[in-house]
Amino acid sequence: MRNDGRTIAGVAYGIGAGALWGLVFLAPELVPEFGPLQLTIGRYFFYGLFSLCLLAPIWHKLKPLLGRREWLALGWLALTGNVLYYILLASAVRLGGIAMTSLVIGFLPVAVTIVGSRDKGAVPLRRLIPSLALSALGAVCIGWQALAGPASESVLKQVVGLLCAVGALISWTCYAVGNSRWLMRLDHVSPHEWNMLIGVVTGAQAVLLIPLALALATESHAALAWMKLAGVAAAVAILCSMVGNALWNRMSKLLPLTLVGQMILFETLFALIYGFLWEQRLPTALEYVAFTLVVLSVVSCLAVHAQPRSNVSHAAAPPYSDAHSQKGS
Template identity: 60%
Template sequence: MHNPAEHHNLGKGIACGVGAGALWGLVFLAPELIRSFTPQEMACGRYVLYGLFAVAMVAPRWGVLSHTINLRTWWTLNWLSFAGNTAYYILLSSAVKNGGITTTTLVIGFLPVLVTLVGSRDKDALPLRKLLPSLMLCMTGAACIGWQAMHTHTHTTARAPLFGLLCAVAALGSWTLYAVGNSRALARQRHFSAHDWNLLTGLATGAQSVALLPLALLLDSTQHGLDQWRNFALVSAGVALLASITGNALWNRMNQLLPLTLVGQMILFETLFSLCYGFIWEQRLPTGTETLAFGCVVISVLLCVSAHRKPAGPA
């Protein structure tokens, strides 16, 4: 018969993935609120505050956690922080700036496919043939989003298309490395809760951002007023608390509940919610192409979930 515990974990894991996507989607609104600042400054502002929040939240439990952290753990946390936060955000910003939003959207749209393909090689993973319908719909949705971006932003001129494409591919590889590495690290480090692992990641990310902050400030020649700096601090704090602290904790918990082949599909919800927030911001309804992309994303995830449901055995 069906195992109720497995169904409970599947539902709870998917709920955590949807919640993480809803909070991560808010990140795409931040540049609209603080347009006068560079992507490097936005990244440093978000991640420095992520680190400060993590310090405050981990301090009461540091006496217990410190005994379970060794040099290998710190090494893992640092390379995951670099791949999934610091490097990814810088590469993504450079891709959009040099190659345009169309190329970047199309390349990054293959994140779920790549993570699922890597996850299909894990022990006891579903055969790839069972995931093909979901993967095909996922790629169709990504193509629809890219097509819409191309027609919406025809006025945008790419500064260095080849360099932008290389940055987008590097960003794709960087976050795929993080998604796979983080999932497997959580499987090994089961003595850490999803929340504690997120806070420790925040410590590593914050330290990296503090080191990069002088360079980010040096590269920005714009003079900002007091009101602009206040808005920058408020937006950075909001993104750090909602997307990095809460969103990442939900993502880590999801990693503990779902197989990597299904984790890859959950990345689609970030794109889905970011588009919804964009419609609200622009005060418009989705176009036909965007609606088709929505449908592909939803059906893709449903097919993947269905494929992961274990068939009923003999009573």
């Protein structure tokens, strides 16, 4: 097919983004003395700072292209895809564990794909049911052992952790869908520039959270601990937020939303792989089954999109993407 090259490149970008994003699950383990809010502020402060430095030389070119609608979208995407999502994710990992959080976040492909199936020209949902079923089964296998085993925390903590994970699922689904659609309609702003703009807005939101973090602080930390937090936050900002998001945005320009959803599975897979390395153990039989189901889910989804179809185009306009000025309103 003439779009095979675009699809292969898009999948490669998706795998790269997942490999980097999986690292965020390790961050709470690397600096356990700091809470989710402090981790979030540190990560996105550096993300915003680095983005600002990269945008400064081209700001004169970008400023006229951004209107009120674009800035509102940037604020909403920064909140749902970064600040709110990471606070909820880190809280879920702390309260419910990595396995339970992975189980819930593992349903992201299902949620995004179902939403994407409503787009004009998208692959019909009925043709994606086998892929969605494999995805759901893989997610269930990933978290089954932790949920079936004895809980190490109180029931209340488990429930709150589960609610945080569900909140993270909803938050990032909104981001994935909204970001993909905005990238399709923004011909005047590159994916890299859009990523940096989101970074600047996210950094501003992180700065606004500093007074809240100071008010909620219950213990002091040594200078070495703060330096460790800064190092972890800077590394996560560069690898996950900047490089990972840049790869994801490139992928979103190449693949339809129904296939974009499947790419999120790689974040869960790599998060588990890093978890096994951190815990210095091999996957269990059930975890091997989960890996197999996840791979089959992505492969089956790719097969559906590779089948000839007359009216499907990854660049099809979303339901609400009517013409708008490049400079916004």
